[in-house]
Amino acid sequence: MSNYIRVCDVEKYYGNKSNVTKAVDRVSFCVEKGEFVGVMGASGSGKTTLLNMLATIDRVTAGHIYYENTDITELKEDELSEFRKKNLGFVFQEYNLLDTLTIEENIILALTIQGGKKQEIRQECDQILRLLGIVDIREKFPYQVSGGQKQRCACARALVNHPRLLLADEPTGALDSRSAQTLLETFTDLNQTMGATILMVTHDAFSSSYCNRILFLKDGKIFHELVRGDKPRKIFLQEILDVLSLTGGELSDVR
Amino acid sequence: MFGKLAFRNMKRSARDYLVYILTMTVVTALMYAFNSLIFQNDVNQYFELEAIMEVMIGLATFFIVLIVAWLINYMVRFMLEKRSGEFGIYLLLGMKKKMIARIYMRENILLGGLSFLIGLVFGILLRQVLLAVMFSMVRMEYHLKISFHYWTILMTILCYAGCYLLALFRCKRKFKKMNIHDLMDEKRRNEEIKENGEGFKRLFLPLSILFILSFWAVFSGLSNAGEIALFLIGLVVTIYLFYMGLSAWIICYVRKKGNRIYQGQNLFLLRQFASKVRTMQFTMGTLTALFTLALMGASIALMFSDYENTVLEEKFPFDIQVNSVEPMDDFADEIEVIEENTEVQKLYSYQIYTDNQNQVNSWMVTHLRAWGTMYQNKDGSPNAKKIEKMLESEGVYCTYDTYMGITDYNELREMLGYDKTAINDGEYLVHIKPRLYEEVKDIGKDLQIADATGEGKLSCAGVFREPFSQDGHNGGDYVVVVPDQVLERMTPYYAELAADIKGEAPLGLNKKLDALTDDEGRDSTSHVVPELEGNSCCGSDNIISYAAVNLVRDNLIPEVKFMLASLIIPLFYIGLVFVCVAVTVLSVQQLSDSAKYKFRYDVLAKLGLEREQIHRLIRKQLGAYYLCPAALAIIISGKMILSMSKGFVIMTGVPVISSSFFVKSIALFFGIYAVYYVVTYIGFVRNVDEKGR
Numbered sequence: 047m048s049n050y051i052r053v054c055d056v057e058k059y060y061g062n063k064s065n066v067t068k069a070v071d072r073v074s075f076c077v078e079k080g081e082f083v084g085v086m087g088a089s090g091s092g093k094t095t096l097l098n099m100l101a102t103i104d105r106v107t108a109g110h111i112y113y114e115n116t117d118i119t120e121l122k123e124d125e126l127s128e129f130r131k132k133n134l135g136f137v138f139q140e141y142n143l144l145d146t147l148t149i150e151e152n153i154i155l156a157l158t159i160q161g162g163k164k165q166e167i168r169q170e171c172d173q174i175l176r177l178l179g180i181v182d183i184r185e186k187f188p189y190q191v192s193g194g195q196k197q198r199c200a201c202a203r204a205l206v207n208h209p210r211l212l213l214a215d216e217p218t219g220a221l222d223s224r225s226a227q228t229l230l231e232t233f234t235d236l237n238q239t240m241g242a243t244i245l246m247v248t249h250d251a252f253s254s255s256y257c258n259r260i261l262f263l264k265d266g267k268i269f270h271e272l273v274r275g276d277k278p279r280k281i282f283l284q285e286i287l288d289v290l291s292l293t294g295g296e297l298s299d300v301r
Numbered sequence: 302m303f304g305k306l307a308f309r310n311m312k313r314s315a316r317d318y319l320v321y322i323l324t325m326t327v328v329t330a331l332m333y334a335f336n337s338l339i340f341q342n343d344v345n346q347y348f349e350l351e352a353i354m355e356v357m358i359g360l361a362t363f364f365i366v367l368i369v370a371w372l373i374n375y376m377v378r379f380m381l382e383k384r385s386g387e388f389g390i391y392l393l394l395g396m397k398k399k400m401i402a403r404i405y406m407r408e409n410i411l412l413g414g415l416s417f418l419i420g421l422v423f424g425i426l427l428r429q430v431l432l433a434v435m436f437s438m439v440r441m442e443y444h445l446k447i448s449f450h451y452w453t454i455l456m457t458i459l460c461y462a463g464c465y466l467l468a469l470f471r472c473k474r475k476f477k478k479m480n481i482h483d484l485m486d487e488k489r490r491n492e493e494i495k496e497n498g499e500g501f502k503r504l505f506l507p508l509s510i511l512f513i514l515s516f517w518a519v520f521s522g523l524s525n526a527g528e529i530a531l532f533l534i535g536l537v538v539t540i541y542l543f544y545m546g547l548s549a550w551i552i553c554y555v556r557k558k559g560n561r562i563y564q565g566q567n568l569f570l571l572r573q574f575a576s577k578v579r580t581m582q583f584t585m586g587t588l589t590a591l592f593t594l595a596l597m598g599a600s601i602a603l604m605f606s607d608y609e610n611t612v613l614e615e616k617f618p619f620d621i622q623v624n625s626v627e628p629m630d631d632f633a634d635e636i637e638v639i640e641e642n643t644e645v646q647k648l649y650s651y652q653i654y655t656d657n658q659n660q661v662n663s664w665m666v667t668h669l670r671a672w673g674t675m676y677q678n679k680d681g682s683p684n685a686k687k688i689e690k691m692l693e694s695e696g697v698y699c700t701y702d703t704y705m706g707i708t709d710y711n712e713l714r715e716m717l718g719y720d721k722t723a724i725n726d727g728e729y730l731v732h733i734k735p736r737l738y739e740e741v742k743d744i745g746k747d748l749q750i751a752d753a754t755g756e757g758k759l760s761c762a763g764v765f766r767e768p769f770s771q772d773g774h775n776g777g778d779y780v781v782v783v784p785d786q787v788l789e790r791m792t793p794y795y796a797e798l799a800a801d802i803k804g805e806a807p808l809g810l811n812k813k814l815d816a817l818t819d820d821e822g823r824d825s826t827s828h829v830v831p832e833l834e835g836n837s838c839c840g841s842d843n844i845i846s847y848a849a850v851n852l853v854r855d856n857l858i859p860e861v862k863f864m865l866a867s868l869i870i871p872l873f874y875i876g877l878v879f880v881c882v883a884v885t886v887l888s889v890q891q892l893s894d895s896a897k898y899k900f901r902y903d904v905l906a907k908l909g910l911e912r913e914q915i916h917r918l919i920r921k922q923l924g925a926y927y928l929c930p931a932a933l934a935i936i937i938s939g940k941m942i943l944s945m946s947k948g949f950v951i952m953t954g955v956p957v958i959s960s961s962f963f964v965k966s967i968a969l970f971f972g973i974y975a976v977y978y979v980v981t982y983i984g985f986v987r988n989v990d991e992k993g994r
Contacts, residue, residue: 101907103907123911123912124911124912124913127906127909127910127911127912127914128909128911130906130907130908130909131908131909131910132909134907134909136907140900142900142903142904142907143904144569144572144901144904145898145901146569146572146573146575146576146901147568147569147572151555151562151568151572154562154563154568155566155568155569155908156908158562158563158564158565158566158567158568159565159566159905159908159909159910160909161565162563163563164560164563167563168558185556203908
């Protein structure tokens, strides 16, 4: 078993004694370096909670999460933000770009927060802009560009610091199918060329068909796991849909 | 149902706009307290001043109503903007526009009514404090008396309602014009940053700085009203252009990718600040203007209050002093009145003499800073013609020089508790107002005063500067003291009576003395004033000059203090309200931003900023935002206040450094500022740290 990222018996409860909701119920799994893992499940299945705990935004009620040898459940507030800065990148459904900054500046800010020389920052920034194909819109403000472009900018910002793990929460949720496809192809590309480790939460079968491996979550528990292996994406998608239909999942998501 | 909706919305708005409510409460309290001075001024009854206080406060109220109306209008529009999405939904649900407008108005009126009621309670308390301060200013005892005056309340309600009417009227029009799309879109529109012509616009920054620099350089030299008005208009334009230029300059810098943006969170700060200033440039300009006015008001008030606390006490060294233009007056009537009303320790009547020349007067008008080179020829010699005309018409000095015998002088010194002095037959001395000592101490070198024989010259034995009642009584500004025998070749000029009494003079003694003269030549305080012709004068005091024929110290000091209070109190009133209004706008802006743009800080946290780093960022951001209009206001008002206070110190002789008023009012101002800054910071951090929502 690799020890890149290990989630061990993680539990998360909400509410007080008389009224407890188990959002995540004894979940354990591992993520290998360079893997593209998807987490699927219906609304309320606990997938975002799980992601938030991995993202150090939320704390576990019980259990441990190891990034190699670091147990993030033991870290203090300040150590956590330091950890976040060095190891994690985020892409969210609502893009979360800073509206007062241009596309390029959004990426520069992520770099300056890490601290670095002007020349290096310029270089890194140019490189990632080119990689994600958003060089043309670098001078534009977020409100001036399309959703897909915004999301690619968010990816660029997340990846520019070479994080150990890229966390994506419904990244295609607000995109049209064309943009979604482009983004997912970008993810696959990044995964394969840069060797980026990605954990993506989604309820959309199409999106998850781009992953290497999918964890299915229901009522806070992992109830199934699918590995793509060498299968073509179309067949993998069919398998995903089969699993979903077993659980009465969301067929309407099929595109 | 709609009432309930309005009430609930108000409850929510109240939480969101706590700072606004706070300010409205403070404004109500101030309004009530100051209005009460118009209708139930307990101090007023002791002074027959023709409603100076009332007029001044009325005037202040006028400006305050305007500014508060601006604040309300600003807040109402601001809230409307923030809640436009919600109103759009109401419209979608089928509510009529009129109905929504009505709900919104009702909400605002509830909000206003609430702060009014709270403010009223504080106002009644504040009134007590204000009256206590005023009574102690005029040295009377004040007994706490909680009272409720209908006129005051009515006036306060009228002012307050006036503010609201002015504000809501404009808002209603805006409501009428809106449609669903606009309402739903309003929020988004707010976030758009339109950047065009920045390269051109940024020139406004150096231009406005240049203008302000030239303002500093030229202001003291401005003489006629036209030039000053022109400069002031330029200043107002400059203030507004400054912000346009500032924001454009920052944007250009960021675009150019200057070195600074690669350090820490500078990029975020600069962009944030630039976009805020960009969308708020007009408001920022107005705030700067408000701050400038507030600073100037506070400085002027401080000048007068300093005067009142230092110089005023020295203005009336004698318990009672009476002047008569008849050189041979025996003061029989006056002495009778004084003896009837007080227990006299000593009465002394004497004459001021003149040699029918004006060499000392000429020396004064050509050497004192107050006149500069006004009465000099181009080569620096005195312009005799101009001086003669001035002495005859302006009443600053008597037409001829004023002298006093050494015996009289020593009698008066003894009465005041000063050491007696002696001069030889060939000597004279000069007694001068304390404030003029530095300028006059070398006068002995220039004066040529003939001795008793009229052939030899007297030499100067010194210049004295104790308080000596020199506003037309013992001379104007100066009196030359000569050996008694020298007086024999001079003529009596006018007569004086000085009295030393036991204890304090009774209230109204001054009035009784005034009643001995006929009704002509009274001033607004119904005191007898000198005619300021020939042998009567008032000295070179300016700004505050108090010349009267009869001086009863214990009556006059409170009266002058009361008069000054009518200036000081409204000025402080205006200053306070202006500052509060301005900081409220700043605070509310930032607080609502902190809720609206909470995600920005969430993003920063996800990018790996620690909590403490984010808090520091917020402190910096708030600091820049708060400091900018304040700093500009300080720079602009600085020149005006400094040259004003310099003039004030020269003309009144307040024993302080002239910049102290400026420094003090800045300190006062930053006190209020700091309170709002801290409150805003706490609210801001709470909004940002709040989970969820």
